[in-house]
Amino acid sequence: MTSNAHLLERRRRLLGGAYRLFYTEPVHLVSGSGVWLRDSDGKTYLDAYNNVASVGHCHPLVVEALATQAATLNTHTRYLHEAVLLYAERLLELMPDALGNVMFTCTGSEANDLALRAAKVFTGGTGIIITKHAYHGVTELTAGLSPSLGAGAPPAHDVYFVSAPDPLHDGNADGTLFASNVRAALERMRADGVTPCALLVDTIFSSDGIQPFPRGALRLAADEMRAAGGVFIADEVQAGVGRTGTHMWGFARHGVVPDLVTMGKPLGDGHPIGAVAARPAIFDMFGDKARYFNTFGGNPVSARVGLAVLDVIRDEGLLENAATVGAAMEQAVRFLQSREACIADVRAAGLYLGAEIVDTATGAPDAVRAAAIVNAMRADGVLISNSGPAGNVLKIRPPLCFSLHNVDRLASCLESSIAMSA
Amino acid sequence: MTSNAHLLERRRRLLGGAYRLFYTEPVHLVSGSGVWLRDSDGKTYLDAYNNVASVGHCHPLVVEALATQAATLNTHTRYLHEAVLLYAERLLELMPDALGNVMFTCTGSEANDLALRAAKVFTGGTGIIITKHAYHGVTELTAGLSPSLGAGAPPAHDVYFVSAPDPLHDGNADGTLFASNVRAALERMRADGVTPCALLVDTIFSSDGIQPFPRGALRLAADEMRAAGGVFIADEVQAGVGRTGTHMWGFARHGVVPDLVTMGKPLGDGHPIGAVAARPAIFDMFGDKARYFNTFGGNPVSARVGLAVLDVIRDEGLLENAATVGAAMEQAVRFLQSREACIADVRAAGLYLGAEIVDTATGAPDAVRAAAIVNAMRADGVLISNSGPAGNVLKIRPPLCFSLHNVDRLASCLESSIAMSA
Known part of the structure; x- marks a missing residue:
């Protein structure tokens, strides 16, 4: 054998x-x-x-940050610690000014799940628009917003599907088609008596076949959702943290400022880190209704690792x-x-x-x-x-x-x- | 300042x-x-x-395992790696024989969320029984099964509440009261036309006020749920991994073998590790319907850390x-x-x-x-x-x-x- x-x-x-x-x-x-x-x-x-x-695999500066902090202290956000604040500051410096808060999780699934919980409280709505072959995570809620997982994950409540941009096949070069798809989904929502909550998209549509174009499509679509009272959540688990070269975040290529930004995979060079950035009004309203504690999210070791990754991206x-x-x-x-x-x-x-x-x-x-x-x-x-x-x-x-x-x-x-x- | x-x-x-x-x-x-x-x-x-x-904080052998593996390779379960298998073997050796599979997540929230997804597929039911002041996590599903979080987290669908054992106040010393509470909840479920899915409990009822007694209560209650076609999920995030001294797991104090066991907090001495052990029939049926991939869950670094924690528990x-x-x-x-x-x-x-x-x-x-x-x-x-x-x-x-x-x-x-x- x-x-x-x-x-x-x-x-x-x-x-x-x-x-x-x-x-x-x-x-x-x-x-x-x-x-x-x-x-x-x-x-x-x-x-x-x-x-x-x-x-890069096993980057020495990231490994050093991990090992040093793990040998010093690894605890949680119910005590004060400076590392989580330094990391929050660094992440938010890389975001548009409107995104003034960040909360920490351990995975992109948890980040999307948290962003949706906060969006539901903030908007009072439940209707969520995603693309037809989206992937957003493995919790019950996010797996239900991940048709690319196949029929095994039952769709979440009040989910509405739109085709992702696909200029090769749909011929649309200016992003108006995606926006009109979102508008049509909002009309279906209205007909069903469902209040809009969020448009949630992976900003490079990776599971929809990798669709970086047309640029601007996300801005037009976000405008539609906001006009209907919902929020725009940019899932940056794929496109974020420098991947696209021209911008730190996939949404920035589209000239749009999201209401919430979710992050995962690339943040920790392998270490489990997730995060959600948001307009402060959203987390304030969420915090008024619910407290949030993620045992490992934002711990000192994860924060030092996240800072080291951002340092390496800048310094190299x-x-x-x-x-x-x-x-x-x-x-x-x-x-x-x-x-x-x-x-x-x-x-x-x-x-x-x-x-x-x-x-x-x-x-x-x-x-x-x-x-x-x-x-x-x-x-x-x-x-x-x-x-x-x-x-x-x-x-x-x-x-x-x-x-x-x-x-x-x-x-x-x-x-x-x-x-x-x- | x-x-x-x-x-x-x-x-x-x-x-x-x-x-x-x-x-x-x-x-x-x-x-x-x-x-x-x-x-x-x-x-x-x-x-x-x-x-x-x-x-113990910053245990040198755990830190060494973390640092050594992080400097060698940190990838995921879509490639073969021995560490995740060694860790799975070690965890399962500590479990009753009936629990033959284990899957890995990053947090206890993700573990409970996954266990419930699998339980729903396996039983075809949706009705979940929890205690009145339970805490099971921060995903939308598990926060909805965490009344101890307060009114901010809306209850999950088809959730039924029972009082936790509390011999000081309820006077019951043999566990029959908790079992009869579960039986009554199953009757309410039946009256509502809801198919039973799971009884989910923290095996030391920590957020219900820490209730280690009466021993045997969980066995009687699990029998009720199984007789109705549902499964028993032991949440070991609090009582597990040696905490109770007499047994590695809280459920074992009650003389019961769960269908699924969820683990979190203590597994990694601070490193984000969660896990779900289950009867193989449950994960086989889940796997037939859905694939599961948790980017960071069961990665080589987490597996080596988890192994080091089990080594220390044994060796010390x-x-x-x-x-x-x-x-x-x-x-x-x-x-x-x-x-x-x-x-x-x-x-x-x-x-x-x-x-x-x-x-x-x-x-x-x-x-x-x-x-x-x-x-x-x-x-x-x-x-x-x-x-x-x-x-x-x-x-x-x-x-x-x-x-x-x-x-x-x-x-x-x-x-x-x-x-x-x-």
């Missing part, structure tokens, strides 16, 4: 049937550094997928790197697109790239070939994944420290993997 | 109105070691409250310590009770003790005096808190490494604080 087969058997036996692994042949990782990962056979992989390791120029290297990555994949008919579209913002794979004969979405490409790249030592309603969009989302040299390796691996998957 | 006043102002301005602090004069902690904490003025506190720091004999020192703590507080009429009851299991404070003239619950005692102890350098529906139960729940010497200090501080609060 090989080591991996043994791990697979133990995993199935111990963890049960709800877990999934990446790749036809799962990867057994044992160490990581920067953009590199190593498996139990000593094989090295270029990580072009993991945004959780936002500033990772926002600028995401812009520069992201542009090169897009150019490289576009060059492949010019030669490979199976790539129907390339969509990117900074270091977040989606490449739509289609059947070269029919032009139809080709999830089988997308999966074949992903698995061929894994075999060749480059980690990416696939996404989207039809599962045919290559999802390329490397750590922010990805280099031009890494782009060359990614592109050559993608080229050979496309050839091998034909 | 004093340092604390400045921190309070920044906190209110940055974090908003939903956060609460302990004590009339909040404590500004800067370091911790074992059962000791230190504030910014260099004052030392004996920690007789924090179960999160289960094996902390379960036995909780029994021995807990018995001495109970004896010391009972001795005070024999001399202080304001202590109406002392209830303890291992290192979890509740002492009910009443008005010496009327015998009525005296939350004001309980708070005065808590604040006087804080001023004298010992940290405890108060709990219960009337807020009059002193809540004493120190790290598991509490010593007999620490008990002396706690008891003398409690004695003088009772005198000063008269």
Whole structure:
């Protein structure tokens, strides 16, 4: 029995049937550094997928902050501690002025759940608009707002679905279509006698197939929701913390100031940190009705780790790197697109790239070939994944420290993997 | 402006109105070691409250495991990794054989939320029974099952309330009253046309005033719920991981095997770890309907930390310590009770003790005096808190490494604080 087969058997036996692994042949990782990962056979992989390791795997300054604070004090927000305040200040400095408060959780799921609880209290409404293939978390509430999880997660109460922007297929280049979809959903809500609460969107629509365009669509849509008395919640678990290169947050690319901003995955370079920024009026009204205490949220260790991640992004120029290297990555994949008919579209913002794979004969979405490409790249030592309603969009989302040299390796691996998957 | 006043102002301005602090004069902690904490003025506190720091603040072996794994690899359960499997094996070894699977989250809230999602799929029911002053978390679902949070958290759908066991006031010594309360709630459910899903209880009823007795009450109540087609979920966030001294889990004191067990606070000695153990049939059915992925849950760093905590409990004999020192703590507080009429009851299991404070003239619950005692102890350098529906139960729940010497200090501080609060 090989080591991996043994791990697979133990995993199935111990963890049960709800877990999934990446790749036809799962990867057994044992160490990581920067953009590199190593498996139990000593094989090295270029990580072009993991945004959780936002500033690179095992960044020494992040590990040092973690270890130092964990050896000093790890307690909670019912005592005073300066680290959580310093971290709150740093996060809010990176936000529009209107977002004056931040609360801490441990995960993006908890962040979305909390933002929705606060939005319900603030608006008095219950109607929530999300996209048709959204993903917002794994709590009962957020799983119910995650149709991309499939039929197993029953829809939340008073949820209304809209199509995500998709200029390749819907032909709309100015964002008015998404706004009119939201307006139509609000009309359905009104007809049902449901009071609007929130428009909740992942600002790069990753599970809807990675849709960074048209810019401005979110501003127009947020205007519709606000005119109806609801709030706009920007889910920055995917696009946030420098990912798009031009801006720290995905919503900023759309020229909109959200009422609430939820954060997760990339905040802690792997350490469990989530957060919700909000207009103070929202948290004040929530706080008048309910107290909130998240045992581990905003603890001194998490706060020091979060601060270290923001320090590294600033000191290593990772926002600028995401812009520069992201542009090169897009150019490289576009060059492949010019030669490979199976790539129907390339969509990117900074270091977040989606490449739509289609059947070269029919032009139809080709999830089988997308999966074949992903698995061929894994075999060749480059980690990416696939996404989207039809599962045919290559999802390329490397750590922010990805280099031009890494782009060359990614592109050559993608080229050979496309050839091998034909 | 004093340092604390400045921190309070920044906190209110940055974090908003939903956060609460302990004590009339909040404590500004800067370091911790074992059962000791230190504030910014260099004052030392004996920690007789924090179960999160289960094996002691900043335990060197836990910090070492954290730092070593964080410097090696921190990724997620979509790749193979041995640490999560070793941790799953160790946790399940400590459970009854029927509980053969475990899934990982980051918090106790997420654990309860996941257990309820799985229970709903498994039973096809929605009716949930909880106690009248329960606390089970901060997600929308679990906050809706936490009446102790007050009116700000709207009750979840199909929730039914029962009184917690309270032998001092309800006079029932054999647990049949709690079981008959559950049976009556099931009858109300039936009358409403609601299908039973779960009985969910904190196995030491901490927010209901700390009620470790009568032993066996949970077994009888679980039998009622199972006979009606629902499952029994033991919330071990409070009583679990060795706290009660005689057993690793609170449910075991009651001679019952739960269908699902949820864990949180004490698992990681401060690091965010939650978990749900279950009968495999439950997670298999859940997994057939839905996939589950918690980005940070069960990551290699959390798994190594969780393993280190279990190692320390075993190697330092902390379960036995909780029994021995807990018995001495109970004896010391009972001795005070024999001399202080304001202590109406002392209830303890291992290192979890509740002492009910009443008005010496009327015998009525005296939350004001309980708070005065808590604040006087804080001023004298010992940290405890108060709990219960009337807020009059002193809540004493120190790290598991509490010593007999620490008990002396706690008891003398409690004695003088009772005198000063008269």
